[in-house]
Amino acid sequence: MNGEPNAPHLQLRDVWHRYAAANSHGHSNANGGGGWTLRQIDLTLQRGELVGLLGPSGCGKTTLLRLVAGFERPERGSVWIGGHQVAGPQQWLPAERRGVGMVFQDYALFPHLDAWQNACFGLRRGHDLSRVRWLLELLGLEGLERRYPHQLSGGQRQRLALARALAPQPEVVLLDEPFSNLDVEVRLRLRSELPRVLSSVGASGLIVTHDPEEALAICDRVAVLRDGILHQIAPPRQLVQQPATAFVGRFVLQANLLSASLEAAQLVTPLGIIPAGQWRWAGEGQQGDGERRAGQPLAEQPLEVMLGQEDLQLQSDPQGDWQLVGREFLGSAWLALLENRGQRLRLKLPLDHPWELGMNCRVMLRHEAVATLFGSVEVGGWG
Amino acid sequence: MAILDTPGLDEYAAAKPAMGRTWLVLLVLLIGLLALAPLAALLRDALFSAEPGPAGSGAAGLGADAAAQIRGTLLLVAGEGVLGTVLGTATGWLTAVCRFPGRRWLRMAQLLPLACPAYLLAASLIDWGSQNGIRIYGFWWAVLLLSLANYTYVFLLSTESFSTSGRQLLEACRSLGVGPWQSFWRVALQLAAPSIGAGVALSAMEVVNELGAVRLLGVPSLSAGILNRWQIDGDPRGAALLALSALAIVVLLLAAERALRHRSRRWNLGTGSASCHVWPLSGWRAAAAIGVTLLPPLACLMIPGLWIVQGWQAMAAEPLGELVALAGRSFGLALLVTAITACCALLLAISRRWSDGPLVPPFSLVAGLGYGIPGSVLALGLLLVGGPLQLNPVLLLVWGYGVRFLAVSKQGLDAALERIPVSIDETATSLGCSWWQTLGRIHLPLLRGPLLVGLLLVFVDVVKELPLTLSLRPFDFDTLAVRVFQYASDERVAYAMAPALVIMGFGLVAAIALIPSLEERS
Numbered sequence: 001m002n003g004e005p006n007a008p009h010l011q012l013r014d015v016w017h018r019y020a021a022a023n024s025h026g027h028s029n030a031n032g033g034g035g036w037t038l039r040q041i042d043l044t045l046q047r048g049e050l051v052g053l054l055g056p057s058g059c060g061k062t063t064l065l066r067l068v069a070g071f072e073r074p075e076r077g078s079v080w081i082g083g084h085q086v087a088g089p090q091q092w093l094p095a096e097r098r099g100v101g102m103v104f105q106d107y108a109l110f111p112h113l114d115a116w117q118n119a120c121f122g123l124r125r126g127h128d129l130s131r132v133r134w135l136l137e138l139l140g141l142e143g144l145e146r147r148y149p150h151q152l153s154g155g156q157r158q159r160l161a162l163a164r165a166l167a168p169q170p171e172v173v174l175l176d177e178p179f180s181n182l183d184v185e186v187r188l189r190l191r192s193e194l195p196r197v198l199s200s201v202g203a204s205g206l207i208v209t210h211d212p213e214e215a216l217a218i219c220d221r222v223a224v225l226r227d228g229i230l231h232q233i234a235p236p237r238q239l240v241q242q243p244a245t246a247f248v249g250r251f252v253l254q255a256n257l258l259s260a261s262l263e264a265a266q267l268v269t270p271l272g273i274i275p276a277g278q279w280r281w282a283g284e285g286q287q288g289d290g291e292r293r294a295g296q297p298l299a300e301q302p303l304e305v306m307l308g309q310e311d312l313q314l315q316s317d318p319q320g321d322w323q324l325v326g327r328e329f330l331g332s333a334w335l336a337l338l339e340n341r342g343q344r345l346r347l348k349l350p351l352d353h354p355w356e357l358g359m360n361c362r363v364m365l366r367h368e369a370v371a372t373l374f375g376s377v378e379v380g381g382w383g
Numbered sequence: 384m385a386i387l388d389t390p391g392l393d394e395y396a397a398a399k400p401a402m403g404r405t406w407l408v409l410l411v412l413l414i415g416l417l418a419l420a421p422l423a424a425l426l427r428d429a430l431f432s433a434e435p436g437p438a439g440s441g442a443a444g445l446g447a448d449a450a451a452q453i454r455g456t457l458l459l460v461a462g463e464g465v466l467g468t469v470l471g472t473a474t475g476w477l478t479a480v481c482r483f484p485g486r487r488w489l490r491m492a493q494l495l496p497l498a499c500p501a502y503l504l505a506a507s508l509i510d511w512g513s514q515n516g517i518r519i520y521g522f523w524w525a526v527l528l529l530s531l532a533n534y535t536y537v538f539l540l541s542t543e544s545f546s547t548s549g550r551q552l553l554e555a556c557r558s559l560g561v562g563p564w565q566s567f568w569r570v571a572l573q574l575a576a577p578s579i580g581a582g583v584a585l586s587a588m589e590v591v592n593e594l595g596a597v598r599l600l601g602v603p604s605l606s607a608g609i610l611n612r613w614q615i616d617g618d619p620r621g622a623a624l625l626a627l628s629a630l631a632i633v634v635l636l637l638a639a640e641r642a643l644r645h646r647s648r649r650w651n652l653g654t655g656s657a658s659c660h661v662w663p664l665s666g667w668r669a670a671a672a673i674g675v676t677l678l679p680p681l682a683c684l685m686i687p688g689l690w691i692v693q694g695w696q697a698m699a700a701e702p703l704g705e706l707v708a709l710a711g712r713s714f715g716l717a718l719l720v721t722a723i724t725a726c727c728a729l730l731l732a733i734s735r736r737w738s739d740g741p742l743v744p745p746f747s748l749v750a751g752l753g754y755g756i757p758g759s760v761l762a763l764g765l766l767l768v769g770g771p772l773q774l775n776p777v778l779l780l781v782w783g784y785g786v787r788f789l790a791v792s793k794q795g796l797d798a799a800l801e802r803i804p805v806s807i808d809e810t811a812t813s814l815g816c817s818w819w820q821t822l823g824r825i826h827l828p829l830l831r832g833p834l835l836v837g838l839l840l841v842f843v844d845v846v847k848e849l850p851l852t853l854s855l856r857p858f859d860f861d862t863l864a865v866r867v868f869q870y871a872s873d874e875r876v877a878y879a880m881a882p883a884l885v886i887m888g889f890g891l892v893a894a895i896a897l898i899p900s901l902e903e904r905s
Binding site for chain 2 (some may be wrong): 106
């Protein structure tokens with residue numbers, strides 16, 4: 001379909017979805033009351049943008065992709081592609097007429113067709129095939145046209161799936177964990193190719209992944225989903241510097257989260273007292289579309305403080321509360337694992353740091369570091 | 384420590400399984416030989432028998448009626464092949480990937496034809512027709528009834544292909560802008576073609592095997608020809624030659640089925656993860672889908688159903704004692720055969736996993752091919768083996784059932800065993816289990832479901848079986864199926880109703896037992 005020139009390529013407005021089975025059996029799953037798989041999703045893809053949908057498995061990210069593709073119909077809200085409504089209360093355009101490209105997790109190549117026939121599958125008879133030739137060249141598949149899918153390597157299949165999706169010139173391409181079935185080396189190479197390929201065909205992309213590193217590395221913006229709720233959508237850098245919720249901090253940054261309480265302006269934590277000036281509320285000084293829905297929590301509420309792995313330092317002390325219970329070698333540093341009465345901390349130590357398994361120690365916030373404080377009331381407290 | 388009492392721990396661990404495995408191999412060879420013996424006897428008699436038969440026998444002199452019988456069987460196979468393909472593919476596609484009211488129930492309903500053997504459909508339709516002044520006779524009626532009775536084989540295999548490999552690929556089609564009809568022709572049908580072909584080959588074997596329906600409808604066929612030549616004309620050599628030509632057809636069908644299944648497995652790349660139905664139908668399309676999927680199973684139920692309802696009073700007159708005696712023989716035979724085939728199937732399935740000897744796979748394969756041999760051919764072969772040895776006819780009958788239905792229980796077991804990864808066995812072994820401990824503690828508990836389904840299917844198949852029973856049963860040893868056929872041929876149809884009802888009842892139980900495996904496929 002040809003969209004209006006200035007409309008965003010893709011827009012979801014207040015989309016809610018649940019599966020029929022969850023409805024009819026009356027059971028609600030982990031995603032809160034009502035069995036919603038997705039709740040109140042607002043998302044916009046500007047022209048040429050690559051947006052990542054990031055979240056743990058079962059968070060609803062693949063469902064979101066299927067809603068856009070037209071394999072599922074949202075129960076509330078609307079989906080817009082190129083300025084036209086394709087799904088809404090009174091509107092429904094079936095998948096085959098949406099003109100949205102899709103790359104499936106296991107590629108879904110047609111096993112009875114060779115690479116060339118697969119790539120041309122979505123083109124009408126008499127269509128100019130030079131684009132397919134160009135795409136195969138762009139993706140490094142020239143010379144493999146006569147091979148069948150089972151004769152291609154994993155990386156080649158993945159690129160063929162992308163070529164097939166791009167051949168009919170879609171404005172939006174959906175990618176469902178496209179790199180998850182590949183070896184590390186191939187995965188790294190293909191993921192850095194993807195933004196270049198998409199921009200050279202002028203398509204915008206929505207990519208589902210459960211790997212924070214992957215999303216932060218290649219996406220223009222990243223949307224973090226959990227239990228069907230959008231926690232934050234922001235450019236990678238903002239996501240890292242200003243996580244909107246404790247979950248974003250934990251999942252995306254792998255940061256430590258400890259319970260805390262406020263006394264006057266001081267923060268009381270299992271590490272000791274953090275004075276005013278060394279902590280700030282989450283969302284302070286935040287700009288852009290990083291939304292917070294929890295509201296500013298009251299002082300009496302249970303609070304969580306987020307401490308990055310690099311923000312902490314360690315000092316050997318026989319009287320210390322924390323015990324070093326394990327460590328991992330990261331190449332450029334050690335990752336130390338500490339325990340204190342059921343609470344756990346992960347922090348990075350320089351390679352030359354003296355340590356001994358089982359030793360007691362004290363953990364402190366570095367002078368220059370700033371801790372982030374979250375109200376424990378997370379987004380999604382409504383049903 | 385007790386462990387020290389065992390002389391040489393290493394020896395113990397290595398020797399015991401090896402000995403057990405030798406037994407396994409020998410048992411597999413024995414089963415294979417039992418399956419091959421009747422065919423070998425048939426070959427010997429047909430090709431090398433020096434004893435000249437009565438006039439008109441011999442390869443050159445099989446005569447015009449043999450040609451008509453071969454032609455009749457081939458035409459039936461072709462006719463049923465076309466109609467069965469259409470019915471099985473249409474119902475398989477509609478219930479696997481389309482969404483319309485009642486789809487779930489209609490999907491299960493496709494199993495109902497398993498409850499109605501073709502001879503039962505023919506007997507009831509002929510009688511119902513004669514009461515209403517319609518003459519049911521001849522080739523086209525045979526094609527129709529055989530298709531109704533056997534299209535389920537095509538349905539089962541096609542629907543599996545449509546709903547597993549097909550579904551995700553269909554979504555890929557949609558995302559590329561390709562609509563329902565186009566994606567059916569360009570992708571789904573092409574991918575399902577091997578499966579459909581395998582299903583057609585299976586149903587064609589049933590057609591070659593069919594005796595009751597073709598006799599009642601007066602269509603010349605190999606199955607009936609073999610029996611006539613042997614029992615009425617007293618020409619065993621001519622019968623053996625006819626049986627060989629039937630076998631030739633079946634061997635072609637078996638080869639086609641095997642090759643096609645192999646191909647369909649190779650194409651099965653994707654995993655059908657999505658649980659939704661791809662094409663919602665509404666309006667006249669939904670109505671048409673309901674019609675197409677409802678009519679065949681409805682016909683299979685209504686033909687005997689209406690007939691029984693119309694003749695209800697006549698049936699009540701039948702003495703109960705006779706029915707009990709018939710049912711007793713049927714069930715006794717069925718129980719015996721069920722137990723034997725279950726043991727053999729388990730042995731074959733397990734030995735393929737545990738033994739790497741070169742003899743096991745081919746013999747296990749041969750033992751599993753008996754389902755293709757037409758009942759009358761098998762009966763002839765068994766008599767050629769058993770006659771000189773003066774074996775009890777009931778023993779021959781059980782032997783024949785075993786050869787024919789071993790595959791029914793073996794198939795499910797093999798599939799289920801394939802789904803248990805070898806790493807599970809290796810885990811058990813590394814934790815100290817011998818192969819038979821692994822069998823008892825891991826395989827048997829995991830295989831219980833398919834084993835039970837296999838038992839039930841064999842039981843019902845034996846109760847329904849006609850050609851083998853009719854040819855081999857001793858005098859005065861009628862079963863339910865034989866009685867239905869005999870009364871129907873004598874036009875004393877009212878007496879056939881009660882046994883027919885019992886057969887259908889059991890057939891329904893078998894159909895219901897298959898529902899879970901059908902649900903698994905969607």
